[in-house]
Amino acid sequence: PSGGEAAMGPVRLERVVFALNGRRHEMAGGDVHPSTTLLEFIRTRTPFTGTKLGCGEGGCGACVVLIATYNPTKDEVTEFSASSCLTLLYNINLCSVITTEGLGNTKDGFHSIQKRMSGFHASQCGFCTPGMCMSIFTSLANADKSKKPQPQKGFSKLTVSEAEKAFSGNMCRCTGYRPIVDACKSFASDVDLEDLGLNVFWKKGDKHADVSKLPDYTLGGGVCTFPDFLKSEIKSSLHHLNDDSDVTVSREGWYHPKSIEQYYDLLNSGLFSDCTVKVVVANTSSGVKGYKDQDLYNKYIDIGDIPELSAICKKDGGIEIGAATPISKTIEILEQEAGSKSSPNGSVVFRKLAEHMSKVATPFVRNTASIGGNIILAQKYPFPSDIVTILLGAASTVRLQVYSETLEVTLEEFLEQPPSDPSTLLLSIFIPHWASDSQKESKVIFETYRAAPRPLGNAVSYINSAMLGHVSQKSCGDLVLSNLHMAFGAYGTEHAIRATKVEQHLNGEVLTPSVVLDAVRLLRETIVPMEGTSHAEYRISVAVAFLFSFLSPFAKGIKGPGKTASIGYASSSDTDDPCNLPLSSRRDTVSSDDHKPVGEPIKKYAVELQASGEAVYVDDIPAPKNCLYGEFIYSTQPLAYVKNIKFKPSLASEKVLTVVSAKDIPSGGQNIGSSFMFGDEPLFGSPVAEYAGQALGVVIAETQRYANLAGKQVVVEYDTKDLKPPILTVEQAVQNNSYFEVPPGKYPKQVGDFSKGMAEADHKILSTEVKLASQYYFYMETQTALAIPDEDNTIVVYSSSQYPELAQSVIARCLGIPFSNVRVITRRVGGGFGGKAFRSYTIGV
Amino acid sequence: PSGGEAAMGPVRLERVVFALNGRRHEMAGGDVHPSTTLLEFIRTRTPFTGTKLGCGEGGCGACVVLIATYNPTKDEVTEFSASSCLTLLYNINLCSVITTEGLGNTKDGFHSIQKRMSGFHASQCGFCTPGMCMSIFTSLANADKSKKPQPQKGFSKLTVSEAEKAFSGNMCRCTGYRPIVDACKSFASDVDLEDLGLNVFWKKGDKHADVSKLPDYTLGGGVCTFPDFLKSEIKSSLHHLNDDSDVTVSREGWYHPKSIEQYYDLLNSGLFSDCTVKVVVANTSSGVKGYKDQDLYNKYIDIGDIPELSAICKKDGGIEIGAATPISKTIEILEQEAGSKSSPNGSVVFRKLAEHMSKVATPFVRNTASIGGNIILAQKYPFPSDIVTILLGAASTVRLQVYSETLEVTLEEFLEQPPSDPSTLLLSIFIPHWASDSQKESKVIFETYRAAPRPLGNAVSYINSAMLGHVSQKSCGDLVLSNLHMAFGAYGTEHAIRATKVEQHLNGEVLTPSVVLDAVRLLRETIVPMEGTSHAEYRISVAVAFLFSFLSPFAKGIKGPGKTASIGYASSSDTDDPCNLPLSSRRDTVSSDDHKPVGEPIKKYAVELQASGEAVYVDDIPAPKNCLYGEFIYSTQPLAYVKNIKFKPSLASEKVLTVVSAKDIPSGGQNIGSSFMFGDEPLFGSPVAEYAGQALGVVIAETQRYANLAGKQVVVEYDTKDLKPPILTVEQAVQNNSYFEVPPGKYPKQVGDFSKGMAEADHKILSTEVKLASQYYFYMETQTALAIPDEDNTIVVYSSSQYPELAQSVIARCLGIPFSNVRVITRRVGGGFGGKAFRSYTIGV
Ligand SMILES: Cc1cc2nc3c(=O)[nH]c(=O)nc-3n(C[C@H](O)[C@H](O)[C@H](O)COP(=O)(O)OP(=O)(O)OC[C@H]3O[C@@H](n4cnc5c(N)ncnc54)[C@H](O)[C@@H]3O)c2cc1C
Ligand SMILES: Cc1cc2nc3c(=O)[nH]c(=O)nc-3n(C[C@H](O)[C@H](O)[C@H](O)COP(=O)(O)OP(=O)(O)OC[C@H]3O[C@@H](n4cnc5c(N)ncnc54)[C@H](O)[C@@H]3O)c2cc1C
Ligand code: FES
Ligand code: FES
Ligand code: FES
Ligand code: FES
The missing domain is CATH 3.30.465.10 (Uridine Diphospho-n-acetylenolpyruvylglucosamine Reductase; domain 3)
Incomplete structure (x- = not known):
């Protein structure tokens, strides 16, 4: 039923048509919420899982895809990389999208980028790798299109200095970038292959580094980035694009005014008066810290077509x-x-x-x-x-x-x-x-x-x-x-x-x-x-x-x-000279055969799968139908009673299915979220939030994005009555005699005779203070777990955990069920660095 | 947008509200297709899997649930059993549904029916058990409501003779019914407990059989079959039910005219002129062989409200x-x-x-x-x-x-x-x-x-x-x-x-x-x-x-x-006397302690889980999002080239996503669907269908029901040119010298001296012929498999198979991948009887 508004031109996009890895997709209004991102679509509605969710704010590159557009008048395809986590699905109407699976895969064979990432040891945990491949591919494809002279066979027109910037937005926590730069440089027309680092194609120091030893590269990249059917569809729709068919304005939707006049008509229609509408061009502002979406939007006005x-x-x-x-x-x-x-x-x-x-x-x-x-x-x-x-x-x-x-x-x-x-x-x-x-x-x-x-x-x-x-x-x-x-x-x-x-x-x-x-x-x-x-x-x-x-x-x-x-x-002006970049420094390794087979170049198992996105991380496991998603609610207060948890009235709040909190811990279970040598750590701050940042509950919704946005709608009522002031510094802790109990075996032992040493020293420390700041855990794969209840009160938890065995015990203790009723499966960890140890249990629980 | 028809009274049911195991469900038009059955809803939209799909035609009882209705005027609840496989979801508006999970479960404790099913060894494969429990429960609940005298504590008002009929529509292939009858009779007010068969509650022959040894039963069954919230909702909606609000008639929907006039108004609206509309009362005719739905219906007119x-x-x-x-x-x-x-x-x-x-x-x-x-x-x-x-x-x-x-x-x-x-x-x-x-x-x-x-x-x-x-x-x-x-x-x-x-x-x-x-x-x-x-x-x-x-x-x-x-x-008139029933015969077993612990009554593991529906059979495994479903296309010709496979134009045909056939077998793979001592059996008859009933392909759709209905829309074009007539009898096979190659070890060996024996015999066989008819495999759980592709070209197949190891090899050979790339997991088999051996591979493949 129409909202009762006057009909206008074809302002509302009723469907979005695009190609993903060469296959046509058409989504109509009801199929997909206008706020759906390309990343969300790829990851939840297609079998492709190579496009990863890292930061969700355009800052890490894990989600990079190639987007190609077609100009039917010039018969010209334009290719560029884009962060699919910020790109809205409705924004890619008539575009072609290529993910790393579209470059190569187990079935069709791997792409040389994927193979070289493997051969140059450029993928460790592998979570950044698909995005790297896509950034590199886009750089190669665009370089090869340029008017630069034809390179030697097997190489791209890309230069070494361009190679060093090819994936400048992509982050990798594991490799230190050097091997990735090497893999990328191996395509460069002006590279000296012998300069490249350790790899499986030749032995370092060999004077036979030679392009023929590398997985084959054909100029242009060898991937059809824009399928013919979509070109035809665009050409044949050229005439219809300006049809003045009537379109009703409804509760949800994607509007794309084609003129300034249409834009103001829309604004005046009265349907956009509330805060559920967002005016966008590329929507990247939703990735900017401090200015991200705080609520769900129902209606989008895309002004990019004016x-x-x-x-x-x-x-x-x-x-x-x-x-x-x-x-x-x-x-x-x-x-x-x-x-x-x-x-x-x-x-x-x-x-x-x-x-x-x-x-x-x-x-x-x-x-x-x-x-x-x-x-x-x-x-x-x-x-x-x-x-x-x-x-x-x-x-x-x-x-x-x-x-x-x-x-x-x-x-x-x-x-x-x-x-x-x-x-x-x-x-x-x-x-x-x-x-x-x-x-x-x-x-x-x-x-x-x-x-x-x-x-x-x-x-x-x-x-x-x-x-x-x-x-x-x-x-x-x-x-x-x-x-x-x-x-x-x-x-x-x-x-x-x-x-x-x-x-x-x-x-x-x-x-x-x-x-x-x-x-x-x-x-x-x-x-x-x-x-x-x-x-x-x-x-x-x-x-x-x-x-x-x-x-x-x-x-x-x-x-x-x-x-x-x-x-x-x-x-x-500092960057005029590319050699200025710190990346260009290099190290030479001389290998010897003395301890053979030690030193043989060995390829890490399954890197091609990591590169092609086929490697399965927790979030890539096909989620069961009706799977629910959660987002933690964190305390904003350091020491306060949690009186109640409410939601602002908003679109996102409407998506809340429930909130799980300490009261939902089954009888027989404990409020435990982690455990380590200093003792157990509660899952939820209850009844008192002990520190700012402590979890108070989990918002449950039908999709991860709904849960995340709903999490922003939370209003927690705190009360500090009868509570002492929080302890915020080590000094305050000492003053309050508030210590962790250190297990005896872990007490620092005195080594040597301190007083004697100091007495004999030329320079003495009379008094000093050493302060260590906190350290933020960083890994490309976010903390994730997938829990599937199984029969007889058992549960299978897929966890990206560095200690699945401890995760098992914490989960079992929280649920109050025998350890044997909990099966924790860790397949891959997309970067751990300690953060996927104790900190991963909470998510699993 | 409205179909342009005149608005009528509240003829179209826009939403269906009901309780399932005490929880409120509300489905609006768009959420659920009007052709959805209650069974389909329960199994695919809720976590309950106890309600099983056996025959899908009202004939086996695997899907039995209790439906309760409420009469607000009399403040009266009516409870009856129903086959959820035939009941359409829209038909249970304002009803309360109880499945076996609602009787009891791991978390809330099991119901005495479930415990007694276990204790009387009344569940083997367990596939029929939830339906049995529901039929028994409904019988007990209704008997206890009757005006019969109060029974002795711990018993129901049900009589032994009623107990014998309590689950008369439910089939069980494994147990032979006797132990189920015992479990059911154990509730009967007039039972002689010592008459009951082997069980774990007392030792056969003990003269101490005594109701206190049985899991407790409270009169009425102890389950709230109609939640208060729904009663209130019904009461408060009483006034609104006859509102004459305008309802638009649309492409899909459930219409329930409240008068003869409204019925004919609907018929005259022109929207029901095509064959996509079905007039129903209880829809059970869709279970009657020969008169089942052959196509999908979009619109239903429910005349039960006139x-x-x-x-x-x-x-x-x-x-x-x-x-x-x-x-x-x-x-x-x-x-x-x-x-x-x-x-x-x-x-x-x-x-x-x-x-x-x-x-x-x-x-x-x-x-x-x-x-x-x-x-x-x-x-x-x-x-x-x-x-x-x-x-x-x-x-x-x-x-x-x-x-x-x-x-x-x-x-x-x-x-x-x-x-x-x-x-x-x-x-x-x-x-x-x-x-x-x-x-x-x-x-x-x-x-x-x-x-x-x-x-x-x-x-x-x-x-x-x-x-x-x-x-x-x-x-x-x-x-x-x-x-x-x-x-x-x-x-x-x-x-x-x-x-x-x-x-x-x-x-x-x-x-x-x-x-x-x-x-x-x-x-x-x-x-x-x-x-x-x-x-x-x-x-x-x-x-x-x-x-x-x-x-x-x-x-x-x-x-x-x-x-x-x-x-x-x-x-x-023959059944006036219930003792007439063959079921009432019994056998006495006398046990001895001579070989202790042999003879100790031991409970089969996890029968309560089978009874409460928590036991996971293949079809109960949470299917991944976007899981697709298949239905075989079988040849109707005994020996004929398959020229092409088409679909009649129909609603169901529109649901076909694709057809998988021999041409889709990956290169390197074989057209193999099963393998046994007489050799391999092809997966698909190609290019020639070798016998009527041979699979020619698989229709793929978004739900199992869509696939099944689409399968009925198939039109195969055959051609018998250049083909000999098919061999249809053993005689013709002998005549055509068409034999299976029997492996040497399997040849029958002659035992004794046949001629001598015959010569000495009083009565001689001069000539005879023995004919064995074919035998139909029968098990309650249908053939099912769930395949989940995993990384690196591997696949996990959950198969209800009696030989998972052979299933693995057949699947691998068909796909042309190493055996090690195929993981076949068999959890439970809901009845096998040989049919889940060789015949299960085809489904897995
Ligand atoms: C990871 C990351 C890093 C970044 N780093 C930097 C940085 O270092 N320096 C920097 O300067 N910026 C930085 N940005 C910001 C970036 O430049 C902006 O997000 C981007 O330019 C916004 O353009 P958009 O088309 O995506 O706008 P949108 O997100 O589509 O829109 C942004 C807002 O502007 C409004 N709007 C857009 N166009 C118009 C118009 N023509 N008329 C009226 N209103 C309009 C929209 O309604 C919306 O409110 C960064 C962004 C990201 C995601
Ligand atoms: C497992 C099984 C076993 C069965 N065994 C037997 C058996 O042994 N003997 C036997 O006789 N029957 C048997 N039946 C048939 C059964 O009795 C019928 O399916 C049932 O009575 C049909 O009623 P319904 O309300 O479900 O009709 P529906 O399936 O709802 O409707 C059936 C047809 O009748 C039309 N219709 C219904 N009511 C009216 C009406 N008032 N005016 C005009 N048209 C109407 C409908 O439009 C539809 O075309 C069996 C059925 C099943 C499922
Ligand atoms: S997830 Fe998109 S850039 Fe990090
Ligand atoms: S390999 Fe790059 S983040 Fe782990
Ligand atoms: S499945 Fe419903 S009666 Fe058999
Ligand atoms: S136990 Fe009844 S069918 Fe198997």
Whole structure:
């Protein structure tokens, strides 16, 4: 039944058609919730399990797939990698998706990437491997499409330096990356095979490393990424795409307005007034920490199909980029523009913008994430955007639509406006040309900076900056700067800002030490992190360093800093030279036959299966029908009674089937979730949550995503009455005489005569304190368990556990059943590193 | 979107609400297809697996559940057993269903029925046990509700003779029933416990058999069969039930008109013109061989809610029974009527009708199957109905509705009409009183007969009959019959008929030998089985025996036959004495301690789990999501090329996902489905179907029922060109020199000196021929396998196999993979008897 609204054009997508590994899939509205991600679809609705769920936020690469689109007019296929964990299924209408199973598998034979991953020992736990393969494959396929010269037979057009970046967004916890880089480099046209590390194809030190020993590679990758049937379907539907058939607007759905007008018609229909609607382009913002979906959405408006948002217009004064343009595409456009005649000497701005953008997020996020989405995110929230900062530094303007009105304002002005709501559409971004003025003898200078934990991107900045100006020489020979635009962002601010006072202060001044010092002082007054920002002082000092670094070439009487080390922070100019990358260091191993067969290269068993995604991890085990999924509810209080657990009224809360908590522990069972040498650990904090982060219960829902989202709707009522203050530090623990009982055998034994040694020592320790911070367990496969009840009160638990035998005892004790009634099966562990020992039991229980 | 039809009252059931083992379930239209059976729902949508699928046609009892209904006006709960395999889910709206898990289970403790089944060794393979428990439970619950006197503590009001019939519809292949009868009798108020067979509660021969040694039984059964929440829901919905809210008529659905008018409105709506609609009361006809569903239905019209169809009217001349009245209810009414004052001496007709009806089908079918459904079935098809024959014998009339017209015709006339279609509603059946006329000194005589493979019902008759008349004494003392109604049916006829010529011939005649002989001759002319009817001559001779049996008490100069043996055929009067049942024979075992511990009563392991349905058989293993189901396509030709396999256009055919056939056998694999000492047997007849019944392929669908129905839509094109005629007999095989190769070790060895022996013998065999008919494998659990592909080209097959090791090799050879890649797991076998040996491989493959 219709919602009663006026019918409009074909705004609602009633079905999504796509190819997955060459097979056609068609999903109609009722089959799949509009919030379903591509990853979820692949993992739960198809037999393919190679595409893994790691972080679920675009940050690890475990879920990378290749997406190919087809342009029927140009008869052209475009291939790019994408994080399937963020990509919504409805967003891939008419696309072709390839997973690692589509590259190769047991039945069709493995792909050379998969075989080389195996031969170069590039897969240990194997959980990252399928994503690695997909990133590498996409790089090879795209390199081979380029106009570069034909490589030697068996090689790709990819270069060694490209190979080193091919999977820059993919994380691996086990291998240390070196062998993966080797596997990838083995395809590079300019590789020296003998430089590559240990492998099973030849013996290290052999002077016979030779491409013929490697699993065969054919140029292009040898995989049909876009099936013909889908091409035909696209061609034949070309005529229908603009049919004005009536579509009813209903409770759930995916809407894709094809014009600005349709967009506002939808908004005005009254169906989108509640908070259950989400406006998206690529939906990657749902992966950004702090801005992830907090609730389930029922309706999506996909604005990526509005033509104005995808247009690229080269104008006289600059270039206008549609807001829905992906960051990768933007980089390409900027690079082209930088190299083109139309911006002969203003190229530095475009080039450096492009370079900086290449460090934003990961390749597979940049390939879909829109530049406009980034800007809107930064406009609405205190999101530490790089893009906004550098565009601000480049004096960009934006074009907005608000209902029937079109506005053009500077980015600076836009940022100052109140947080925008769906009534504001960002149409495009205009980046002006900055030409050097040969008459005035002024030269454009532009630098961008970011300080982040990793040099190649995939980490949000602590602070970033872009500085633009003209430099010219006074008649006295002194250099002066003018026209300055100095932007800083991400340092703990509502949004990026211009350091106007600093700009004004420096404009036209000779950069003497005192002028620079005053600039630094003014900057320090400008860069004021919001309360609660971590490492505030560090961020400010980095801002000063950026400023100094920008000014020093033009300063008078100041010795400039050398190139900054690439780890701490990087200016975009630092990466010009790829050899700069720490990855390029290498180690030589000389092997000998002395202890044969020790030293023989032996392939780890079943790596090809890991690479092709056929290896079965816990979450890959076919779940029984009606399987339920859980999400822990964690305490946010350190020591408090848990009075009750409720849910906010919301779509996600409606998905809650039940909450399992301490009261559900069967009679005869114990509240135990783990056990180790310091004793047992409760499964749930009950009646008192003992520490923030302790599990209080488990939300149960029909899908993992529903459970996760429902978990965010939890409201726990705490009460600290009659409770002492929590013990939060070791000092407080000592003071309160609160110790773990250390088993006698584990007491540290004194070794040697301490007093004697100290008495005799040249340098004595009179007093000291050693503090060890906590250590976060990290492994690519998240904690997972699958429990299947079996007859006679027994249970089979598939657990990714480093100690299945202890898991068994904890589960049995919690359930109050004999140990023999619990069967714990561990097949593969997708990375453990200690975290899959004691910490895995809780999940199994 | 609506089908565009006019809105009508609340005709469409949008949701079905019921309780299953005390838990509320609500299914809305989209959740469950209207053709879903209760069994399918329980087995695939709930964790309960105790309710088994045996025959799927109401004939075995494996699927028996208790259904309870609630009458809010009388505040009364009615409990009855029903075959969940025939009951449609939408038909149990507002009912409560109890499965064996609801009686007792590991967690809540087992029910005494389950414990006694165990203690009396009444469960072997266990597949029939849950259904047995449910039939027994329903009998106990109903007996305990009766007005019979309070039994001794620990016993039920059930009597021994009732106990022997308590599970009369349930089949067991393993136990021979004796121990089940013992378990059931152990509850009977009038049992002599020492009479019961071997058990673990006391030692046979002990004189201490004593109820206190038995697992405790509380009067009524101790299970809440109707939860309070559902009572409240029913009470509070009373007012809403007749709301005239608009309901749209759509493509799929369950319609339940509440009046005759609504029924015809529906028919006229145009939506029910195709063959995808089914009119039902209890849907049990879908279990009747020859009249089962051949296709999937999308729409059901449930006429059970039309008040006229459920009315019971005692009229002056007889009793009118609504057509939707269940057979069990009809029996009750007839019994009441027979015992009541209103039909003082006509009671014989009602009593014998009731007795005969108690042999129709099984208790759990009779409890829902309507009397009208039976009549319609017999009117439309050559269905061997008992009910029609006996009602015809009782000179019944029927009331029909055809659109706005109501007609009253004799049953005889109705049967003569062309097969009725949905425009004819059978409203009610009128059975007249047959009073003896004291003035005329005439006495009513009525007998009914059926010849069937089993005396207690659950087998369709070879022939049945009912004969009614008045007997009176002529002044000369001779007896004469008048007013005769002689009905015969089920002998291979379009429908039951009156033997009018015989009636006319006998009316008023003294039954001299020649009169009777002529009657027999006339009967032989009347009883003419249709061409192709099996055992035609036998059926005719039984008809004669029935006639003779009816006439002989009144014949002159003929010595009547004794009471007929109960096995061959039974007249309804034969079962008056329950001791008549063969079941009541018993054997005494005297045990001794001489070989202790040999002879100690030992309980079979886990019988309680079998009884409570927790024991896991292959089909009970939680199927993985997206599991697909298959149905074999069998050849209908003995020796013919299979040209192609197609499907009729139909709803069921739309459910076909694919057909797997010989061409899908992987390269490297063989077309092998079984292997035994005579060699390998192909999986599929390809390219030639070698015998009728050989598998040609497997239809794959999303549910087992879809696959089964799709299998009925198959049209195979055969071609016998260039093929010799098939070999169909052993003689033809000998003639064609077509032998199995018998392995040398298996050749029969000659024992003794045959010629010498024969020469010396008193009686010599000069020539003889021994023919052995084929033997049908029979086990309660059907052939089932569940295959789950695993990594590295391996597969796990759960098979109900007597030889898992051979299953493994056959599967591996067919798939062309190493034996070690196949893991066959046999957990339980629900009856094997040889059929789960070689014959189980095919299913596993
Ligand atoms: C792993 C990861 C790492 C990242 N690292 C960085 C980083 O280092 N630096 C950085 O700057 N960014 C980073 N990002 C952020 C990333 O750039 C943004 O998520 C992305 O650009 C958003 O684009 P989108 O098309 O996916 O937007 P969506 O998620 O589809 O939309 C985001 C929001 O913007 C609105 N919106 C989008 N387009 C318009 C428009 N044209 N008009 C009006 N409203 C609109 C949407 O309604 C929504 O509210 C990272 C993201 C991820 C997932
Ligand atoms: C295992 C088994 C054994 C059986 N053994 C016997 C036996 O020994 N002897 C015997 O006589 N029968 C036997 N039967 C048949 C049984 O009696 C019938 O299946 C049953 O009575 C049909 O009733 P129903 O309510 O289930 O009809 P349904 O299956 O619901 O309907 C049957 C047909 O009748 C139509 N229909 C039903 N009621 C009406 C009505 N009032 N007006 C118009 N059309 C109507 C329906 O549209 C449908 O076409 C057996 C059945 C089973 C399953
Ligand atoms: S799971 Fe998608 S990037 Fe980590
Ligand atoms: S092999 Fe890369 S995370 Fe384990
Ligand atoms: S399965 Fe229902 S009676 Fe056999
Ligand atoms: S125990 Fe009854 S069929 Fe096996």
